[in-house]
Amino acid sequence: xxxxxxxxxxxxxxxxxxxxxxxxxxxxxxxxxxxxxxxxxxxxxxxxxxxxxxxxxxxxxxxxxxxxxxxxxxxxxxxxxxxxxxxxxxxxxxxxxxxxxxxxxxxxxxxxxxxxxxxxxxxxxxxxxxxxxxxxxxxxxxxxxxxxxxxxxxxxxxxxxxxxxxxxxxxxxxxxxxxxxxxxxxxxxxxxxxxxxxxxxxxxxxxxxxxxxxxxxxxxxxxxxxxxxxxxxxxxxxxxxxxxxxxxxxxxxxxxxxxxxxxxxxxxxxxxxxxxxxxxxxxxxxxxxxxxxxxxxxxxxxxxxxxxxxxxxxxxxxxxxxxxxxxxxxxxxxxxx
Numbered sequence: 001x002x003x004x005x006x007x008x009x010x011x012x013x014x015x016x017x018x019x020x021x022x023x024x025x026x027x028x029x030x031x032x033x034x035x036x037x038x039x040x041x042x043x044x045x046x047x048x049x050x051x052x053x054x055x056x057x058x059x060x061x062x063x064x065x066x067x068x069x070x071x072x073x074x075x076x077x078x079x080x081x082x083x084x085x086x087x088x089x090x091x092x093x094x095x096x097x098x099x100x101x102x103x104x105x106x107x108x109x110x111x112x113x114x115x116x117x118x119x120x121x122x123x124x125x126x127x128x129x130x131x132x133x134x135x136x137x138x139x140x141x142x143x144x145x146x147x148x149x150x151x152x153x154x155x156x157x158x159x160x161x162x163x164x165x166x167x168x169x170x171x172x173x174x175x176x177x178x179x180x181x182x183x184x185x186x187x188x189x190x191x192x193x194x195x196x197x198x199x200x201x202x203x204x205x206x207x208x209x210x211x212x213x214x215x216x217x218x219x220x221x222x223x224x225x226x227x228x229x230x231x232x233x234x235x236x237x238x239x240x241x242x243x244x245x246x247x248x249x250x251x252x253x254x255x256x257x258x259x260x261x262x263x264x265x266x267x268x269x270x271x272x273x274x275x276x277x278x279x280x281x282x283x284x285x286x287x288x289x290x291x292x293x294x295x296x297x298x299x300x301x302x303x304x305x306x307x308x309x310x311x312x313x314x315x316x317x318x319x320x321x322x323x324x325x326x327x328x329x330x331x332x333x334x335x336x337x
Contacts, residue, residue, distance in 0.1 A: 086194070088138045089120055089174050096171070097146030100134035101153060111186040112179070115161045119173030119194045120213075123187070123201055126178040133160045133177050141170035149173060166192055179203065198240070229253060236260075238310055238337060242321065251328040258335040259287075259306070260321070261313035267306040269325040269332055275302050276332040284311060284336070302332075310336055 088094040106112055112131070114121065119135075126132065133153075137146050148171065152161040162175045172194070179187070179201070186205040189196055196208050198217040207226045208215050215227045218237035224244045227234050231252045238258040248255050259265055259281075269276060278289045287308030294301045325332055 084118075084169060084172055085140050086120075086172050088140055089172055091138065094138040094140050096137050096139050096144055097149075098134065098136040099151050100132065101151060102130065102132045104131040104133065104153065104159075106131045106159065106180065106183060106185075109159065109185055111188055112177075112183070113158045113160070113188045113190075114175075114177055115158045115163075115190045115192075116173065116175045116194060117162060117164045117166050117192045118171065119162070119175060119191075121189055121191050121194065121196045122174065122176045123189070123198055123203075124176060124178050125181050125201055127181060128178070129180050129182065131178060131180060131183075133175065135162050135173050135175045137171055137173050139171045144170040146171070238312065238335075242323075245321070246323045248324070249326045250330060252330060253327070254330045254332065255325050255327055256333045256335060257323075257325060258337060259308070259310040261310055263321045264309045264319075265306070265321045265323050267323040267325060267334075269302075269304055269306070271300075271302040271327045271330065271332060273300060273329045274327060274331045275300060276304060276334070278304075278306065278334050280336055281306060281308075281334050284308070286311065306334060312336060 107129070133151065135149070135151060137144075137149055149162060149164045152158065152163050155161070160175070160177055162173055164171070164173070181202070184204050186207065187203055189206075189208045191208075191210045191213055193212045194210070195214045195216065196210055198206070198208070198215070199219050201220040201222070203220070203222045205224045205226075206222045208228070210229045210232060212231045213229070214233045214235065215229060216235045216237075217225065217227070217240040219239045221241050221243070223242065225236075225240075225242045225246045225248075227236075227248045229250045232250070233253050233256070234248050234250055235256045236246075236248065236258060238261050241260045241263060248257065257267070259267075275293065276291060278291065281287050281289055287306065289304065289306050291302065291304035
């Protein structure tokens with residue numbers, strides 16, 4: 001009876017607490033993926049066969065509970081999401097205002113620093129020699145005030161800053177930054193609440209940090225990528241290629257990583273509490289997967305290496321691309337497409 005209660009309690013803690021976080025930050029499929037990864041890691045069988053693990057499982061569940069609960073309180077309890085509908089971004093029916101700035105000279109900058117407080121950030125390339133930035137505001141509230149947002153240029157440590165009070169309810173935004181194709185410096189993007197989309201770009205070093213939301217990268221080439229998400233997801237498509245290195249870190253959430261086309265990778269990965277799904281790679285010739293799982297005081301810990309090239313577009317490059325993926329609480333899914 002005690003074993004059954006502990007098993008039930010572990011799964012209940014995971015599922016019920018993640019429901020709160022996923023409603024505002026994580027994808028809906030993150031919950032079953034995390035639970036499945038824990039089941040597939042053999043934790044239930046280990047509980048049944050090892051009485052000494054009872055205390056570890058209970059401690060791990062408690063720690064997991066505290067972390068997820070803290071995340072929920074930080075991002076939901078103070079009303080930062082309450083009253084906002086992020087799905088209306090891009091829908092002209094709900095556009096209530098915006099602003100555009102053209103002719104921004106960034107030729108002397110070694111790094112372009114971009115920040116958005118509430119909404120999404122989108123990078124695009126332009127043939128123009130100058131950078132442009134524009135944003136649209138969206139709301140489905142009749143009393144929403146577009147004056148609560150301000151586009152700040154070359155001030156307060158940022159070159160582009162869409163500034164707002166993060167606790168103001170009702171409005172969300174989309175900030176679009178057009179980067180000159182001949183710019184060869186670094187790019188830094190910070191988003192407090194919202195998604196960052198990287199697509200159809202050719203850039204140098206790219207750093208992205210999101211407090212709550214998602215980073216998606218596709219159809220692009222960068223020298224190096226350094227993506228960090230506190231609560232949410234990172235999704236990297238196979239046509240997003242880095243030439244030097246890549247690092248993807250999520251504190252609470254998930255990483256979906258597809259092996260890049262045209263590169264041989266050496267991926268070191270770890271999950272402090274959760275699992276990693278490598279099924280799509282396991283039987284592919286030329287790809288090796290090494291994985292270990294342990295049950296400790298922090299829960300189910302997973303670590304491993306993936307080495308090889310995406311067979312959809314084999315690499316002709318001899319140099320090995322180092323990739324590091326880390327998740328605190330959640331999971332990793334490896335893909336080819």
